[in-house]
Amino acid sequence: MEKSSIPLKGLDAYVRSVRREFEEKLAELVEIPTISMDPDRQPDIERGADLAVEYLKAIGAQAEKVQTSGNPVVFGQLIVDRRYPTVAIYNHLDVQPANEPEWVREPFTFFKHDDRYEGRGTTDDKGPALTALMAVRYAVDNGIPLNFKFFWEMEEEIGSPHFEQFMKKKRREVKTDSVLVSDTIWISRTKPAIPYGLRGLLGFTLTLETGKKDAHSGTTGGAARNPIGELCQLIAQCYDARTGRVKIPGFYRDVKRASAEEIQNYLASGFSVRRFMRAHEFKSLRFTDPARVLKSIMAEPTFEVHGIVGGYVGPGVKTVIPPRAEAKISTRLVPHQDPDKIFQLVRDFVRSKNPDVKVTHEATLRPYLGEFTGPYADAGRRAVTFAFGKEPAFTREGGSIGAIVTLEERLGVPIVFLGLSLPEHGYHAPNENYDWGQASGGMKMFVKYFSEIAQLNR
Amino acid sequence: MEKSSIPLKGLDAYVRSVRREFEEKLAELVEIPTISMDPDRQPDIERGADLAVEYLKAIGAQAEKVQTSGNPVVFGQLIVDRRYPTVAIYNHLDVQPANEPEWVREPFTFFKHDDRYEGRGTTDDKGPALTALMAVRYAVDNGIPLNFKFFWEMEEEIGSPHFEQFMKKKRREVKTDSVLVSDTIWISRTKPAIPYGLRGLLGFTLTLETGKKDAHSGTTGGAARNPIGELCQLIAQCYDARTGRVKIPGFYRDVKRASAEEIQNYLASGFSVRRFMRAHEFKSLRFTDPARVLKSIMAEPTFEVHGIVGGYVGPGVKTVIPPRAEAKISTRLVPHQDPDKIFQLVRDFVRSKNPDVKVTHEATLRPYLGEFTGPYADAGRRAVTFAFGKEPAFTREGGSIGAIVTLEERLGVPIVFLGLSLPEHGYHAPNENYDWGQASGGMKMFVKYFSEIAQLNR
Numbered sequence: 001m002e003k004s005s006i007p008l009k010g011l012d013a014y015v016r017s018v019r020r021e022f023e024e025k026l027a028e029l030v031e032i033p034t035i036s037m038d039p040d041r042q043p044d045i046e047r048g049a050d051l052a053v054e055y056l057k058a059i060g061a062q063a064e065k066v067q068t069s070g071n072p073v074v075f076g077q078l079i080v081d082r083r084y085p086t087v088a089i090y091n092h093l094d095v096q097p098a099n100e101p102e103w104v105r106e107p108f109t110f111f112k113h114d115d116r117y118e119g120r121g122t123t124d125d126k127g128p129a130l131t132a133l134m135a136v137r138y139a140v141d142n143g144i145p146l147n148f149k150f151f152w153e154m155e156e157e158i159g160s161p162h163f164e165q166f167m168k169k170k171r172r173e174v175k176t177d178s179v180l181v182s183d184t185i186w187i188s189r190t191k192p193a194i195p196y197g198l199r200g201l202l203g204f205t206l207t208l209e210t211g212k213k214d215a216h217s218g219t220t221g222g223a224a225r226n227p228i229g230e231l232c233q234l235i236a237q238c239y240d241a242r243t244g245r246v247k248i249p250g251f252y253r254d255v256k257r258a259s260a261e262e263i264q265n266y267l268a269s270g271f272s273v274r275r276f277m278r279a280h281e282f283k284s285l286r287f288t289d290p291a292r293v294l295k296s297i298m299a300e301p302t303f304e305v306h307g308i309v310g311g312y313v314g315p316g317v318k319t320v321i322p323p324r325a326e327a328k329i330s331t332r333l334v335p336h337q338d339p340d341k342i343f344q345l346v347r348d349f350v351r352s353k354n355p356d357v358k359v360t361h362e363a364t365l366r367p368y369l370g371e372f373t374g375p376y377a378d379a380g381r382r383a384v385t386f387a388f389g390k391e392p393a394f395t396r397e398g399g400s401i402g403a404i405v406t407l408e409e410r411l412g413v414p415i416v417f418l419g420l421s422l423p424e425h426g427y428h429a430p431n432e433n434y435d436w437g438q439a440s441g442g443m444k445m446f447v448k449y450f451s452e453i454a455q456l457n458r
Numbered sequence: 459m460e461k462s463s464i465p466l467k468g469l470d471a472y473v474r475s476v477r478r479e480f481e482e483k484l485a486e487l488v489e490i491p492t493i494s495m496d497p498d499r500q501p502d503i504e505r506g507a508d509l510a511v512e513y514l515k516a517i518g519a520q521a522e523k524v525q526t527s528g529n530p531v532v533f534g535q536l537i538v539d540r541r542y543p544t545v546a547i548y549n550h551l552d553v554q555p556a557n558e559p560e561w562v563r564e565p566f567t568f569f570k571h572d573d574r575y576e577g578r579g580t581t582d583d584k585g586p587a588l589t590a591l592m593a594v595r596y597a598v599d600n601g602i603p604l605n606f607k608f609f610w611e612m613e614e615e616i617g618s619p620h621f622e623q624f625m626k627k628k629r630r631e632v633k634t635d636s637v638l639v640s641d642t643i644w645i646s647r648t649k650p651a652i653p654y655g656l657r658g659l660l661g662f663t664l665t666l667e668t669g670k671k672d673a674h675s676g677t678t679g680g681a682a683r684n685p686i687g688e689l690c691q692l693i694a695q696c697y698d699a700r701t702g703r704v705k706i707p708g709f710y711r712d713v714k715r716a717s718a719e720e721i722q723n724y725l726a727s728g729f730s731v732r733r734f735m736r737a738h739e740f741k742s743l744r745f746t747d748p749a750r751v752l753k754s755i756m757a758e759p760t761f762e763v764h765g766i767v768g769g770y771v772g773p774g775v776k777t778v779i780p781p782r783a784e785a786k787i788s789t790r791l792v793p794h795q796d797p798d799k800i801f802q803l804v805r806d807f808v809r810s811k812n813p814d815v816k817v818t819h820e821a822t823l824r825p826y827l828g829e830f831t832g833p834y835a836d837a838g839r840r841a842v843t844f845a846f847g848k849e850p851a852f853t854r855e856g857g858s859i860g861a862i863v864t865l866e867e868r869l870g871v872p873i874v875f876l877g878l879s880l881p882e883h884g885y886h887a888p889n890e891n892y893d894w895g896q897a898s899g900g901m902k903m904f905v906k907y908f909s910e911i912a913q914l915n916r
Contacts, residue, residue: 100671102671185677199676201676201777203774203775203777204775205775209741210740210741210742211738211739211740211741212739212741213558213560213738213739213887215738215740216857216885216886217760217762217764217788217790218657218659218790218855218856218857218858219643219738219755219855219856219857219885219886220734220738220740220755220856221755221760221762221790221856222702222744222753222754222755222758222759222760222790222856223734223743223744223745223751223754223755224738224740224743224744225699225740225742225743225744226699226762226763228763228764228765228766229693229697229699229761229762229763230699230700231690232689232690232691232693232694232699232763232766233690233693233694233698233699233700235687235690235691235694236690236691236693236694236695237694239687240691241683241684241687241688241690241691242688242691242812244680276678276681280669280671280673280677280678280682281669281670281671281781282668282669282673282678282682282683283667283668283669283670284668284683284814285681285682285683286680286681286682286683287681293681295680296680296681297677297678297679297680297681300680301680302675302679302680303687304675304679304684304687304777304779305684305686305687305690305769306675306686306769306770306775306776306777306778306779306780307686307768307769307770307771307776307780308686308690308766308769308771309771310765311763311764311765311766311786312764312765312786313765313766313767313786316661316786316820316821317661317662317663317764317786317787317788317820317821318764318765318786319659319661319762319764319788320764321762321764322764322765323739328769328770328771328774328775328776329775330675330775330777332675332676332679332680354700356742362774362775363774363775397676397677398676398677398678398679398680399674399676399677400676427674427677428674428677429671
């Protein structure tokens with residue numbers, strides 16, 4: 001059996017031996033505040049990318065910063081033998097802002113406490129990126145017959161607006177037989193999860209202008225139109241906020257409904273409504289049944305109002321009628337909803353209900369659905385079981401990773417998500433952290449995965 | 459006929475002779491920024507009140523600043539003969555803020571251009587107050603058999619929260635046979651208007667808290683409640699924003715419907731939908747029929763959303779689900795709606811639709827309805843016709859003057875509104891102004907009115 005030839009015996013010792021190096025590299029990377037949302041952090045983005053290039057070169061890869069009209073993409077290639085199959089590893093090195101008052105320590109100072117590493121970016125996604133890097137070095141040094149490519153993005157947190165530009169620019173060099181993505185979250189520490197789908201996103205604003213200046217609600221109220229009131233009414237016509245059900249005709253037409261098997265997979269993820277509520281500090285939810293909750297966050301589209309601008313927001317009530325109001329809205333989309341088609345539905349619906357309301361497109365991310373069966377999913381399952389001693393649950397992520405749909409469309413190869421973040425890691429939240437348990441398990445998982453997929457594509 | 463004994467012959471000459479004094483006094487008063495909404499203007503409020511006391515003393519009145527827990531009320535008494543009937547004159551000397559970028563000149567520097575006087579407070583309500591003061595001096599000097607009292611408030615623009623305190627403190631001294639209010643607006647320059655009703659106000663907030671921190675709409679969207687969406691839905695259940703129709707059961711129960719005669723009176727005011735839209739810079743209105751528009755601003759209650767707090771209001775769309783949202787709402791109320799009863803209806807309705815939403819009371823002003831017939835209304839009609847050569851239209855004001863209901867309840871005497879502001883005066887707007895045409899006509903109107911009511915109550 002070929003697999004016996006894959007050298008996994010020294011792996012435990014290797015993982016123990018690189019701990020110090022891993023921590024030092026993670027510390028250095030975390031202390032560069034690569035906040036892609038903040039234009040003032042541009043020099044940090046470049047510094048972070050430069051450091052990443054260094055890390056890649058240190059393991060023998062060719063590496064460069066590929067410039068785009070936005071932030072660069074760090075692109076690495078470690079071609080051992082052109083006859084070997086290739087895996088491309090996707091991670092991102094930009095991070096969320098860290099303004100939350102709940103941070104106990106300075107978010108961009110790396111803090112190590114026993115097995116735990118604290119700081120913005122530790123779990124999303126610098127820690128998993130370095131975990132994979134360490135695994136690649138072991139795989140190469142120990143003769144696993146694979147070539148490696150690295151797509152380390154610096155714009156994931158702002159929707160990957162220039163990732164496609166990178167893919168086009170390097171269209172020949174990015175070719176690969178499969179993609180490994182490590183930027184997702186388990187549902188529970190006790191149960192590894194392999195997501196195979198992502199929701200998409202359509203963001204838009206609704207704007208209504210009924211006048212040019214504030215009006216006095218005494219002198220004009222009754223005859224004057226109220227743009228906030230009309231947007232509220234329109235939003236209530238678009239969806240039932242109590243249940244989340246979207247009322248725009250045709251909205252659900254292309255939704256691929258989750259099968260009974262999929263729902264069973266979600267339920268096997270270790271999900272608990274109580275823990276979910278505690279983690280996100282919700283007072284109540286729309287649903288209490290676990291299957292219903294999981295379906296609504298993994299396999300169903302949403303309609304969400306993020307804010308309403310215009311009008312008075314100071315203390316008390318100032319009885320003014322504003323001339324203009326804007327509602328900030330997004331819908332998360334699921335396979336096979338098409339954001340362009342949905343935008344058209346929204347625009348037509350708004351026109352039919354309140355033609356004075358302007359609909360402005362803000363953002364598009366297409367939904368993604370991969371496979372939870374087949375050789376690559378099987379390789380993932382075996383890798384997870386090998387490293388963490390438990391079969392993974394196959395789930396879907398409720399969020400969106402802009403680059404994934406681009407990868408799928410431009411490469412047309414299997415994409416496998418082997419994430420390492422845990423709910424308690426504070427993904428997108430204050431006091432973000434990562435831990436040695438996930439890093440060390442992750443290295444073993446990746447090495448095993450590489451050894452598995454090296455057997456395919458031959 | 460008794461009226462012939464009233465000396466109106468020298469009136470024209472008197473009015474001409476006081477023009478310079480009027481302008482100087484108005485300038486001095488306007489240049490004190492008595493903005494009651496701005497706590498930093500407290501010293502200006504006091505300075506303005508001190509100057510007003512001086513002005514009253516200069517015409518021979520007893521005058522004092524009556525302190526309350528808020529701003530003082532300037533109280534003057536000019537008792538000529540205890541056997542004469544008394545009229546109390548209500549004006550206010552506080553003003554709106556003047557932050558609008560559209561101001562062409564410094565709002566608190568008095569500017570005279572031919573017959574026009576510019577500056578915050580010129581028409582609302584310092585100009586009319588001084589107009590009445592000049593008329594009183596003439597009336598007293600020329601033997602019109604009346605006593606005069608002055609209620610010059612410094613909190614009208616913030617809803618008169620301490621006026622009742624003043625009325626209680628001076629309960630014996632404030633007694634009068636009638637009240638004259640000069641703080642209202644004609645509908646058109648070409649047609650004087652005497653309002654006989656005011657809308658009331660109930661201000662409240664709707665607050666919904668569904669969590670403790672921002673949630674990620676990818677990770678939690680679908681299961682997470684959206685407090686902005688739910689408030690929009692609740693608001694749409696409360697009223698139809700397109701028509702303004704309130705859907706809360708019982709809301710219209712106590713509304714005294716405007717009679718056909720009243721509607722005819724409103725239509726006689728010189729109102730034009732086109733001018734109304736231009737004055738307030740509206741792009742469109744709920745209604746286009748003049749009678750429908752007038753009814754909706756004068757004789758019908760409203761439901762108004764002034765602002766929604768919570769959520770993201772920066773550029774673009776940030777896909778966060780906020781933990782909390784607040785809607786700032788008021789209803790203008792008409793006779794005989796009771797604000798306390800309406801608040802109860804709102805609270806019960808909200809509880810039935812979304813029990814997690816908290817309703818917080820913010821402000822109450824009761825509606826007021828006087829008479830447009832009877833001896834005082836007749837005196838007003840004759841005074842207006844005498845001074846401006848045109849019969850007045852009897853209208854209702856859509857706004858609220860907090861002190862009026864207090865005056866009605868505590869004094870129980872007729873209240874007549876002889877306002878002098880014109881639509882083009884920029885009431886509550888940038889480039890506020892007043893003019894000598896209205897001031898000189900106003901002096902004659904008041905003198906004639908005093909001579910008329912001196913015949914009553916004997």
